[in-house]
Amino acid sequence: MTRRIVIGTAAVSMAASLAACGKAGDGGDTAGGSGGDSKTIGLLLPENKTTRYETFDRPIIEAKIKELCDDCEVKYNNAAQDTETQKKQFDALVTQGVKVIILDSVDYKATKSWVQGAEKQGVKVVAYDRLAEGPISAYVSYDNEKIGRLQGEGLVKALGAKAKDSNVVMINGSPTDPNAPLFKKGAHSVLDTGVKKVVYEQDIPDWSPDEANKKMGAAIDSLGKDGFQGVYSANDGMAGGIITALKKQGIKVPVGGQDAELAGLQRILTGDQAFTIYKQIKPEAETTAEIAVRLLKGEKIDDLTPTKVTSLTGEFKDIPAKLYDAQIVTKENIASTIIADKVYKAADICTAEYKAACAAAGIK
Secondary structure, X not given: OOEEXXXXXXXXXXXXXXXXXXOOOOOOEOOOOOOOOOOEEEXXXXXXXXXXXXXXXXHHHHHHHHHHXXXXXXXXXXXXXXXXXXXXXXXXXXXXXXXEEEEOOOOHHHHHHHHHHHHHOOOEEEEEOOOOXXXXXXXXXXXXXXXXHHHHHHXXXXXXXXXXXXXXXXXXXXXXXXXXXXXXXXXXXXXXXXXXXXXXXXXXXXXXXXXXXXXXXXXXXXXXXXXOOEEEEOOHHHHHHHHHHHHHOOOOOXXXXXXXXXXXXXXXXXXXXXXXXXXXHHHHHHHHHHHHHHHHHOOOOHHHOOEEXXXXXXXXXXXXXXXXXXXXXXHHHOHHHXXXXXXXXXXXXXXXXXXXXXXXXXXX
């Protein structure tokens, strides 16, 4: 039995592109070999402002592909948040004969024609983290609306007994990321009844910490220092910019985030950030790699994709998918989650500046 879930979900189109083991294309990494031998997988990631992509996603995917297919190679490119750059990277992979592409899209709406064109040439696209538009062969991510609910719950809990009387600022993610509206929807489903009012709300292009900093400054100017009691930040990177703006004005209120970034975890330990959302990237990345390898070999992926999803526009239905769970991380459970799962070692988190905070939280 497969669960059928209709989700307008974020398009991190993970397409494991296994083919044309030869020519380097458009500034990416490649390995030698003769073209057209179906041993190269394309991996296209959207940006490098968020530390997870280069620190975790890419190396985990590459290592798993190598484990499953020792003569396969990965041709990798990062679009640096530019849609046109990613289109060129995608087209280059197709031209070179790559038959499986893992795509984490910059702008999910832009990918429809790319994926349709690739399908006509027998290229399978795996959407990773964000659900790209088009006839995707598989999708691996999280239940992103649930993540938004967790973020809302984390902020309500951080506000405590004063939550019902608290005004909240919402700094949302990028409009071109299909996950962002799902995070927002999930968070609103909790905050709209859990707090007094959302008094200021902005979407932030490209998930920019600098822009989040500016919008937080504008919110303070508009509402006054006492006009809000908490801040929802869609991810940890933007939370860093938000907290900088708050500190500049001498304001101390709970701020939440997402992604369990190292800097975010350190801010949680010092009390500057209230919580983050921990999404286990390793199983997401490894499942994507395995799907890509199987698609390359013409093998079935049913056991890896127990769910069916529908694209954000509703045009593309019954996309095979695997959606992973997530959890709230606070000072109290960093050791039992992040460190226990070996995302970061205690030594990574507890640098000299944070040794005292780590000791206070029982992290050694």
